[in-house]
Amino acid sequence: MSTVNGNGECPQCAYESAYYVTDTATLEMDVDCLVCGYGERWSRVIDRQTGTNNGCIHFKMRKDGYPIIRHQVWKGYGSYCLFIRSDGRPQVGMLRKPVRERRIAWFKDKLKDPNVDADRSYFLVWDEETQQTRCVVGTFYDVVRVGPSLYGVDPQKT
Numbered sequence: 001m002s003t004v005n006g007n008g009e010c011p012q013c014a015y016e017s018a019y020y021v022t023d024t025a026t027l028e029m030d031v032d033c034l035v036c037g038y039g040e041r042w043s044r045v046i047d048r049q050t051g052t053n054n055g056c057i058h059f060k061m062r063k064d065g066y067p068i069i070r071h072q073v074w075k076g077y078g079s080y081c082l083f084i085r086s087d088g089r090p091q092v093g094m095l096r097k098p099v100r101e102r103r104i105a106w107f108k109d110k111l112k113d114p115n116v117d118a119d120r121s122y123f124l125v126w127d128e129e130t131q132q133t134r135c136v137v138g139t140f141y142d143v144v145r146v147g148p149s150l151y152g153v154d155p156q157k158t
């Protein structure tokens with residue numbers, strides 16, 4: 001499987017560095033926004049009758065010979081970033097269910113872990129009314145722009 005990665009605008013929050021990943025063999029595509037949590041996927045449908053045998057995947061086809069494509073969309077409810085000291089990089093999660101208080105409490109509890117750098121971690125919630133993300137814990141920095149490898153630099157100064 002080979003993929004082509006790129007960045008593009010998020011359809012939900014207009015963040016310009018959402019991840020676009022295309023599988024060049026199957027032409028399946030994923031869109032993931034690390035800011036608002038929005039997701040979108042175009043995938044081929046596996047044929048349940050022939051399924052996967054001998055290491056080959058059989059996809060369902062239309063009568064005209066074109067593959068059947070399933071299109072899924074996940075509304076984003078926010079995202080979080082935990083900066084793991086031992087990994088030296090952030091662990092990012094996209095939230096695709098409404099954010100409840102206990103999810104934020106879970107995040108705040110994670111910040112107590114000495115292996116988590118609380119100063120570099122944040123929790124964002126999508127605000128339907130303003131159509132923007134709001135930082136409810138920590139200070140937001142752009143993971144994609146700053147980049148995990150470059151993130152030895154204080155994002156406040158970049």
Ligand SMILES: [Zn+2]
Nearest residue numbers: 010013033036
């Ligand atoms: Zn977004």
